[in-house]
Amino acid sequence: MLGKHATRPVSSLIETLAILARLYRGRDTVPDDPFGMILWENVGYLIDDERRAALFAEFTERVGLCADDIAAARDTVLLDIARCAGMRPEERVAKRRRIAQITTARAGGDLNAALATLTPAKAAALLRAYPAIGEPGADKIMLFAGLDVRPAVDSNGVRAMLRLGLCREGKSYGVSYRAATAALRTHGKATRAWFTDTYRALKAHGRAVCKRSEPLCVACALSRTCPRTKLKGSY
Numbered sequence: 001m002l003g004k005h006a007t008r009p010v011s012s013l014i015e016t017l018a019i020l021a022r023l024y025r026g027r028d029t030v031p032d033d034p035f036g037m038i039l040w041e042n043v044g045y046l047i048d049d050e051r052r053a054a055l056f057a058e059f060t061e062r063v064g065l066c067a068d069d070i071a072a073a074r075d076t077v078l079l080d081i082a083r084c085a086g087m088r089p090e091e092r093v094a095k096r097r098r099i100a101q102i103t104t105a106r107a108g109g110d111l112n113a114a115l116a117t118l119t120p121a122k123a124a125a126l127l128r129a130y131p132a133i134g135e136p137g138a139d140k141i142m143l144f145a146g147l148d149v150r151p152a153v154d155s156n157g158v159r160a161m162l163r164l165g166l167c168r169e170g171k172s173y174g175v176s177y178r179a180a181t182a183a184l185r186t187h188g189k190a191t192r193a194w195f196t197d198t199y200r201a202l203k204a205h206g207r208a209v210c211k212r213s214e215p216l217c218v219a220c221a222l223s224r225t226c227p228r229t230k231l232k233g234s235y
């Protein structure tokens with residue numbers, strides 16, 4: 001049995017992720033332009049993707065999808081949408097105003113156009129200035145918007161990778177996140193298609209099967225080889 005911090009052989013990373021990519025192909029639909037992805041992340045708090053998609057569509061229809069639209073929107077409209085999206089709606093309104101302000105001040109009002117002129121390092125730094133983005137969010141946007149070929153993984157994917165022994169757990173989430181992306185960068189296939197398929201597959205697996213508190217190991221396609229499966233009594 002592998003210890004808590006051990007990792008599996010390098011060859012199994014690609015094999016394991018190929019299984020997940022086949023299982024979860026095409027199950028994730030999110031915007032793929034940077035400004036849209038930032039709004040997508042900020043449209044709700046602790047809600048599933050179906051609810052997030054509905055709120056994003058409502059926001060698009062009632063407010064719009066550019067910084068000027070958000071700046072011109074009435075507080076009552078922003079608050080009305082925010083109330084449907086979880087706790088602390090006033091904070092979400094403030095975050096949307098902040099998104100518009102950053103875009104106007106640092107991207108000339110058009111984030112997507114501004115990012116296309118920046119180096120990957122400067123583009124990622126600008127993205128990290130937005131609310132609720134940070135390093136994982138910036139990596140995801142850089143990858144899905146085609147601004148850079150780099151690995152990205154969400155919290156569901158990090159959890160699944162740790163349990164599968166594909167990377168080592170760190171002392172903080174940030175350290176574990178970097179271990180996960182380093183494993184993908186070092187041992188995966190350095191193409192945009194492979195990184196995006198892997199992001200979607202790990203996210204879907206973490207949400208649907210390798211859940212935070214109650215992983216469904218009995219229904220998991222990887223239970224035979226997973227070092228942390230409950231079925232072996234080692235979880």
Ligand code: SF4
Pocket residue numbers: 160163164209210211215216217220221222223224226227228229230
């Ligand atoms: S066997 Fe269990 S712990 Fe391992 S990946 Fe599957 S659901 Fe997660």
